[in-house]
Amino acid sequence: MLGGTIYADTAHHELCVAAAMRPAPTASVPHVDRQRSVARRRNRAAKNAFIRYAQALGTTPQDIDKTICHQVGTAHKKLIFQTLGLDPAADFSTFEFLGNTGSAALPITAALAAERGHLQAGNRTALFGIGSGVNVISWGSIGRQCRSAAIPSRLRRPKRR
Secondary structure, eight states, X not given: OOEEEEEEOGXXXXXXXXXXXXXXXXXXXXXXXXXXXXXHHHHHHHHHHHHHHHHHHTOOGGGOOEEEEOOSOHHHHHHHHHHHTOOGGGBOXXXXXXXXXXXXXXXXXXXXXXXXXXXXXXXXXXXXXEETTTEEEEEEEEOSOOOGGGSOGGGSOOOOO
């Protein structure tokens, strides 16, 4: 682990609440506008967090070999990677088959990335957890060893014959 940063923009804590707790969409604030507002604020928070992350670790987007990112959807991921100047091809994504796993996204996705060979020794890997509260946690590491033996057998993918 090289280090990490935490960034919170708590002024927007009301953006992501259970459907039963928020007012119903109205003509003046339809559901789509609320979702766009969440995405814009989440994106802004990710950018602010990434600036702090890059300064703390002395890195640039070009220095990052691999990424693991909490994914709430493909549009969100695309926007984040564009904003941060990161290569989407460097990311290992589990959203397509696990969906939005919330706070479990980073550890599950990192474990699967290691198991499937996405992470290699020496990779500079960035992990980004971006919640819609709007909170961001960022870690940076250089992989020493990535062994699937470190992953509990119940989480390992069965070998094909």
